[in-house]
Amino acid sequence: MKLNKYLLTVILFIMYFSVLSIVLAVTIVYKDSSTIEGDLEDMNNKYVVVSNALGKIQIPVDNVKAIIFRNHNMFQTGREVSIGGKKYEGYATELSKEYVTVTTWFGNVKVNLKSDILDFIGFEKVDFPNVPLETYFQVELSLNEYYVCSLKSGEMIVGTQLSSNNDYLIVSDNYRNTFYILKGAVEDLYIPYKYAKGYDLVVLSTGRKLYGVVKKLSETQYEVSGQWGKVVVNQGEILFTTYKETKEQVVQPVQPTPKVEPAPNLLDRLIYDKDGVAVVVADSPIKVEGKEIKRINIYPRQIVDPRTGIVFVLVPGGVFKMGADTSWGSVDDDELPQREVYVSAFYISKYPITVKQYLDFLKASQTSSSVVYGKQISPVEIDFLSQKVRVSYNAPQALLNSPITGINYLSAKAYCDWAGYQLPTEAQWEKAARGTDGRRYPWGNSRPTTYNDGKKDYPVDMFEETDVSPYGVVNMYGYPIEICRDYYSKDAYKKLPKDDPLNTTGTYVVGRTGVLTGRITDRIPILPSEPRDDTTFRVVLSVEEALDISKKPLNNKLVGITWFIVNDNIKKQYSVKSEGLYVAYVESGSPAQLAGVKTGDVIVKIDGKAIKSQDDALKALSGKKQGDVSVLTIERAGKTLEIKIKLGIWLF
Known part of the structure; x- marks a missing residue:
């Protein structure tokens, strides 16, 4: 069948627009740092082709230092790639109109250009050290x-x-x-x-844990496999496992070695019920520490919240010694008396909240202007109609993994309200820091050697080998001071109950660290509104909340745009002809940027409703929630586009 010329033209236009409607404007940076802008037409391993007012330009890849797709202010060198606002040291190795493959220190990334989350790619080759070809993660x-x-x-x-x-x-x-x-x-x-259906737990003598399908290879070797691959382990390496051999699998009984602990009888008697619930059939009451047990809770030692990237570690429920030991010598009266306190099980962030995690909050949250942005973070301003307009926040790349400081209690609480967390109570903080045995430091009673001295912004994992608590919580002895949920009372330990104590009234809140006095029990009163350069925070979740935290929506802005009503000044200065909202800035990682909205666009409709003011936009989005999809009608360079935007979903 032959197509007429008109239909062929329409099909070719649709094909062209479908490829480039997401990635249109790019900036090519030459090796001499000069630049050229244009619309991306094509690219392969030899050439990059762009078109602009001068026509179609074919640029040899050997002459290219980098291609910037968006986020010009993030670009620094030709030895980096940035995907969705996250930078990696690396360079492009394969190019096409649909995908770009980049090489990094940890391997390769095949980036889908249609997703419009590639900020820029460098072309300057980087020599990475060899990564060992081992599988022991x-x-x-x-x-x-x-x-x-x-x-x-x-x-x-x-x-x-x-x-x-x-x-x-x-x-x-x-x-x-x-x-x-x-x-x-x-x-x-x-x-x-x-x-993980059908997986068993295998714990090796090194402490390494593996979840996978266990298969017996011989009398002395087992294979553990899963989606992650497979590994062969010797029987003598296995410290503990939930795997139980069936009669069909056993040729001869495996003779235990002194290094192997047989699975407890309790696990042998587990029977699956439904919905992740199992029961234990016991011939006689089960006792722990001489006490009869009626219920057993099983929690992962460590979890990750995929919304924020925060790593949480479990602090089991139970009694611990809270307060100072008078045998230490000089202690403050507000740390006394030492007493046994019960704290319910909870998860606490393994590290203090980082600059990156707090920066994500500042960019994405529906928060008030009273929230302070911290010592390491700076506001981003643009020139708009001859005025400075604050549109976002930024921080040096080298400090993103450091604890956020220069904040106050009210801002830390605002972060928690955004994500569904809480600040730790004093009792939670102290138990997480020192365990149950009344030790003076997180690691024991030996004097401190290496810890955060507060002299510079160290990464949060810098002291993972030296300042670590019995539960794996890092950097609780050293600086910065960490904000707790409790209000300060000098007599708190004399008056508060011994089960999950929390003081909810007062003028000051409590800050905790050990470095000021050389003991982990020290208590520091802090004004809730006072930003301090030596203060940070970490967050907690109850075990019940932790089970479903990934399903809880963050309190995010739905769109992530700085926009202004189109007036005569905007029409004149920015050559705008349409009525609507002029997009002056699109936040990196925002729903708008992920959908393809660009600076200079004019939003004329939302879900078919005409938009001429911010109030119109708010009314059009009224009742919408995170995850809903809206259609933005946009005027861009004389063309009308319809862009679907997934509201409230940010890429951090």
Whole structure:
């Protein structure tokens, strides 16, 4: 069948627009740092083709230092790639109109250009050190619905699909980007519970945990496998396992060695009920520490909240010694008397809240202007109609993994309200810091050696080997001072109850650290409204909240745009002809940016309703919630576009 010329023209236009409607304008940075702007026409491993007012320009890849797709202010060198606001040292290796493959220290990333989350790519080759071709990372289960790959550098990669081959973990995300991660670069892998059907737990003598399908290979060797790959372990390496051999699998009984602890009888008697519930059939009452047990709770030691990237560790419920020991010598009266306090089980953030995590909150949250932005963060301003307009916040790349400081109690509480967390109570904080035995420091009673001295902004994991509590909480002895939920009372330990104590009234709130006095029991009164450069915070969740935290929506802005009503000045200065809202700034990682909205667009309709003011936009979005989809009708360079935007969903 032959197509007429008109129909052929329409089809060609649709094909062209479908490829470039998401990635239109790019900036090519030459190796001499000169630039040229235009619309991306095509690219491959030899040429990049752009078109602008001068016509179509074919640029050899050998002449290109970088291509900027968006977020010009983030670009610094040709030896980096930025995906959704997250930078990696790396460079482009394969190019096409639909995908770009970049090489990083941990492997390769195949970026889907249609997702419009690639900020820029560099082309200057980087020589990375070789990553060991080992597979000995730890496999954990998580309560959320995402696969979380924690790298040895501290970076985290979150995805919805996981597979593997001999050398790589292969993680795919919601935007059809694929991360090929060398297994030797991986520290921990978290797999959602719902995808772990048939898995058993294997704990090795090194402390490493593996969840997978266990298969007996011989009298002395077992294979553990899963979506993450497989590994062969010797029987003598296994400290504990939930795996139980069936009669069909056993040729001869395995003779236990002194290094192997047999699975407890309790696990042998577990019977699955439904909905993740099991029961234990016991011939006689089960006792722990001489006390009869009626209920057993099983919680993961560590979880990751995929919404914020925060790593939480479990602090089990129970009694601990709270307060100072008078045998230490000089202690303050407000730390006395030392007493036994019961604290219910909870999860606490392994590290203080980082600059990056607080920056995400500032950008995305529906929060008031009274929230302080901290010492390491600066406001971003643009020139608009000859005036400075604050539109966002930014922080130096080198400080993103440091604890946020320069904040106050009210701002820390605002962060918690945004994410559904709480500040720790004093009792939670102290138990997480020192365990149950009344020790003077998180690590024991030996004098401190290496800790955060407050002289500079250290990364949050800098003291992971030296300042770590019995539950794995890091940097509770050293600076910065950490804000608690309690209001300060000098007589709190004399008056508050011994079960989950919390003081809810007062003038000051409590700050906690050990470095000021050389003991972890020290208490510091702080004004709630006072921003201090030596103050940070961490957050907690009850175990019940932790089970469903990934399903709780963040209190995010629905769109993420700085916009102004189109008036005569805007029409004149920015050559705008349409009535509506002029987009002066699009926040990085916002729903608007992810949908393809650009600075200079004019929004004329939302869901078919004409928009001529911010009030019109608010009315059009009234009743919408996070995850809902709206259609923005946009005028851009004389063209009318309809863009679907997923409200409230940010990419951090």
